[in-house]
Amino acid sequence: MGPLVPDLISENLNYILALFIGIAFGAILESAGFSSSRRLVGLFYGYDFTVLRVFFTASIVAMVGVMTLERLGLLDMNLVYVNPTFVWSAIVGGLLMGLGFVLGGYCPGTSFCAAAIGKLDALALIGGALVGVLLFAEGYPLLEALHKAKHVGSPRITETLGVAPSLFAVAMLLFALVAFGVASLVERKVNRTPAPTRLWTPAGATVLAGAVVLALSAFSYRDRKADLLNLAGDERVVRSYPVAVMRLDEFAFRLMDTEDNRIQVVDFRPEADVARERLPKSVAFTVDNLFEQEPSRLLRTRGKINVFVAEDELKARRMAVIASELGVPRVMVLEGGWQGLRKQVLEFTPSRPPRNLEEEFTYRFRQRAQQVIPALIRQNKASAPVKKEKKRVLGGC
Amino acid sequence: MNEQRYQNPYMAGVLLGLLLLVTIYITGRGLGASGAIKSVTVAGVSAVAPQHAQSAQFYSEYLKEHADGGPLKNWLVFEVVGVLIGAFLSGLVAGRLKLVTERGPRVTSRTRLVAAFLGGILWGIGSQLGRGCTSGAALSGMAVMSTGGILTMLAIFAGAYAFAYFFRKLWTGGVHDGTSGA
Numbered sequence: 001m002g003p004l005v006p007d008l009i010s011e012n013l014n015y016i017l018a019l020f021i022g023i024a025f026g027a028i029l030e031s032a033g034f035s036s037s038r039r040l041v042g043l044f045y046g047y048d049f050t051v052l053r054v055f056f057t058a059s060i061v062a063m064v065g066v067m068t069l070e071r072l073g074l075l076d077m078n079l080v081y082v083n084p085t086f087v088w089s090a091i092v093g094g095l096l097m098g099l100g101f102v103l104g105g106y107c108p109g110t111s112f113c114a115a116a117i118g119k120l121d122a123l124a125l126i127g128g129a130l131v132g133v134l135l136f137a138e139g140y141p142l143l144e145a146l147h148k149a150k151h152v153g154s155p156r157i158t159e160t161l162g163v164a165p166s167l168f169a170v171a172m173l174l175f176a177l178v179a180f181g182v183a184s185l186v187e188r189k190v191n192r193t194p195a196p197t198r199l200w201t202p203a204g205a206t207v208l209a210g211a212v213v214l215a216l217s218a219f220s221y222r223d224r225k226a227d228l229l230n231l232a233g234d235e236r237v238v239r240s241y242p243v244a245v246m247r248l249d250e251f252a253f254r255l256m257d258t259e260d261n262r263i264q265v266v267d268f269r270p271e272a273d274v275a276r277e278r279l280p281k282s283v284a285f286t287v288d289n290l291f292e293q294e295p296s297r298l299l300r301t302r303g304k305i306n307v308f309v310a311e312d313e314l315k316a317r318r319m320a321v322i323a324s325e326l327g328v329p330r331v332m333v334l335e336g337g338w339q340g341l342r343k344q345v346l347e348f349t350p351s352r353p354p355r356n357l358e359e360e361f362t363y364r365f366r367q368r369a370q371q372v373i374p375a376l377i378r379q380n381k382a383s384a385p386v387k388k389e390k391k392r393v394l395g396g397c
Numbered sequence: 398m399n400e401q402r403y404q405n406p407y408m409a410g411v412l413l414g415l416l417l418l419v420t421i422y423i424t425g426r427g428l429g430a431s432g433a434i435k436s437v438t439v440a441g442v443s444a445v446a447p448q449h450a451q452s453a454q455f456y457s458e459y460l461k462e463h464a465d466g467g468p469l470k471n472w473l474v475f476e477v478v479g480v481l482i483g484a485f486l487s488g489l490v491a492g493r494l495k496l497v498t499e500r501g502p503r504v505t506s507r508t509r510l511v512a513a514f515l516g517g518i519l520w521g522i523g524s525q526l527g528r529g530c531t532s533g534a535a536l537s538g539m540a541v542m543s544t545g546g547i548l549t550m551l552a553i554f555a556g557a558y559a560f561a562y563f564f565r566k567l568w569t570g571g572v573h574d575g576t577s578g579a
Contacts, residue, residue: 003425014424015475022479023486024416025428030487032409037499037513041568044561050406055536057410058417062540065418074422081426083529083538085545090534093526094549096519098556102564104516105499105509107531108524109430109480111517116481117488118496124510125517129431132521133438137455144454147526156542165542207407 001327002075026113035114037105037121044102046190049183056176057207063172067165071224073327078297087150104128173211225291228325232318243320244332246307249362251334252345252369255280255376262303268310268319269338279309280376290322299328306330312337345369417540424472427537430480431524432473435459438521440468473533501568512567527552 005014032054033039042048069075101107104125106114111129114122136143158165188195231237254260265282267274274284289295299306308323308331310316316333323331336344345366354360403409417428439459443450450456460468488494500509524530527549529538535553538546 002422004422005424009423014472015470017423018472018475019479019482021416021420021424021428022476022481023483024479025413025476026480026483026485027487028409028413028416028483029480030484030493031404031491032406032413033403035484035488035493038501038568041561044557045565045569047569050403053406054410054413055531057407058413059536059539061411061414062417062421062536063542065414066421066540066542069418069422077541079425080421080541082541083534083543083546083549085543085548086528087548089526089528090545090548091552093523093528094534094552095556095559096523097527097530097549098553098558099560100516100519100523101553101557102516102561103567104513104520105568106513106516107430108434108520109428109530109532112430112477112480113484114499116484117494120496120498120506121500121509121513124513125520126434128514128517128519129434129521129524130438130441130517131514132518132523133431133435133525134442134521135518136522136525137438137442137453140453140455143526152544155544157544157547158542160544168542201405204405204407207411210411 001073002069003079025109026116029110030113030117034110035117035119035122037114037119040107040110041102041105046186049180049187052183053180056172056179060169060172060176064169067169073325076300076327078300082154082156084154085152086148087152089147089149092146177208177211228322229287231325232321235314238314238317238321241317241321241324243317243324245335246332248335248340248344249365251307251341252366252373256369256372262305264299264301264304264306266299266306266308266319268308268316273311273338277377278380279373280380282309282380285319287319287322290319290326290328296326296328299323304330305332308333309341310337312339346373413536414540417537421537421540426472427533427540428476429473429529429533429537430477431520431530432471432533433477434521435525436463436468436471436474439463443468501566501570503566503570509567512564 005011009017029035033050034054039048040051043051066075066077066080070077097107104111106122106125108126108129111122111125115126140147156165158168161168163171187193254263255265261281263281265279266285267279267282268285268287271284271286274282278284283298285295290299306323306328308316308320310319313333313336316337320331320333334341346369348363348366348370350363354363421427436459439450439456442456443460450460463470485494498506498509500506504512520530524534527534529535529546529549531550531553534546535550539550
């Protein structure tokens with residue numbers, strides 16, 4: 001499951017890859033004509049819309065690709081860098097960059113391409129950008145307030161607008177197609193060139209066909225969360241879904257074993273109950289947490305076995321189905337749930353004398369657990385909630 | 398040498414989109430450019446004025462993040478070195494290598510270079526505020542549907558269209574050949 005860095009590809013190999021990715025990036029930009037400032041700014045004067053075409057096509061292809069990989073469970077977006085949102089800083093910075101674009105003729109990436117093929121104006125722009133960063137750095141005490149104002153986390157546009165990702169992608173696609181059409185009209189008018197005799201080039205037709213397929217396929221994407229909740233709501237499915245079960249005694253034993261740090265109890269009981277009695281090695285969880293970035297990262301901690309606990313086993317199984325579908329590794333449910341633990345261990349009273357040696361041992365073990373586990377629960381109350389961070393890939397400019 | 402024609406823009410867009418997708422799948426991050434400029438600036442300042450770099454917040458934070466291997470050991474620095482190589486090779490194959498100041502028909506080379514330098518300063522400041530430029534914030538931000546990235550992109554385009562009129566002399570007029578003025 002992606003991203004492959006850092007688990008499958010080491011940090012050092014990642015630098016080598018960066019070089020090769022850069023080579024492809026530079027070659028694509030240069031061959032598309034992004035090494036020419038007059039071509040780039042043509043977008044803002046209406047005589048050349050190459051940038052619009054390349055930029056929108058690329059971002060839609062990548063966006064739909066990311067969406068699809070995420071949907072298929074091949075890419076874990078919890079680990080992918082999503083640019084943070086600082087509202088005012090983004091707007092002011094963007095406006096300055098826009099001004100920089102019409103004044104300078106390039107953006108930073110394209111200036112590197114242009115400089116590489118000998119454009120001196122691109123070199124001047126790179127020099128200016130170095131000075132600009134220097135000015136920003138020296139003026140940072142003054143700019144810090146603006147730089148950090150109105151931070152709203154790293155939301156995705158679909159969360160901000162409250163629309164399904166597929167709907168957003170289709171809207172972007174329609175917008176892009178209209179924009180491409182308008183761009184061609186404006187280009188012809190500004191440059192006073194006649195309408196092309198051949199309207200359909202093979203490349204254009206291919207792209208359009210792809211777009212239509214995409215637009216249609218978008219309707220087969222449904223909201224993942226609603227789908228999974230629906231699935232977990234179906235008792236028959238949940239009962240037949242393969243989930244590993246941890247026996248009560250094993251669970252009790254591992255709770256008491258101070259050396260055993262492989263198990264992680266994921267407690268889905270109501271908040272008040274958890275606050276009253278918190279198991280050792282446990283984290284409080286809700287169904288929503290499973291879909292959220294920060295909390296669900298905890299479940300992917302390497303090597304940990306996630307034992308799902310709820311009031312009863314069925315609820316834990318429902319949660320386990322959702323988690324397994326979301327790609328959480330090593331999910332188990334506690335046999336009998338919290339009720340089972342209470343009846344069989346915490347409030348264990350043998351209904352009859354042991355009949356054989358095995359029962360005798362079980363009784364003895366449970367009587368010991370009866371003493372130890374409540375003590376652990378009391379101890380646990382005092383300590384702070386478990387928090388563990390897994391490092392996300394750092395990106396951005 | 399005869400200059401070859403540029404690639405079909407839609408085809409280039411599809412290729413760029415696939416490259417971005419592969420990059421995100423492999424590395425968990427998108428493409429970028431201005432981050433490398435930041436790395437070079439911090440490296441320069443810490444070489445020339447190491448004490449200042451340690452005391453001023455902007456540099457010291459960056460240096461702390463890059464304690465292992467120095468400010469230049471950054472993913473984007475390696476990527477931008479690649480961009481330079483890739484663009485050079487593409488220019489070489491297409492016969493576009495030429496030392497030239499590209500300018501509009503109504504301005505001198507000197508004006509063009511000064512404008513480019515000033516534009517660069519704005520990019521430097523703007524990309525720090527926007528936490529990325531057209532590649533890192535706008536393009537990569539769109540790919541992962543980041544609200545911040547899309548906001549930055551809208552602001553870049555809005556800014557460019559809003560200010561374009563005032564700088565039309567730099568670019569328009571005379572004969573449009575769509576490529577370079579010598």
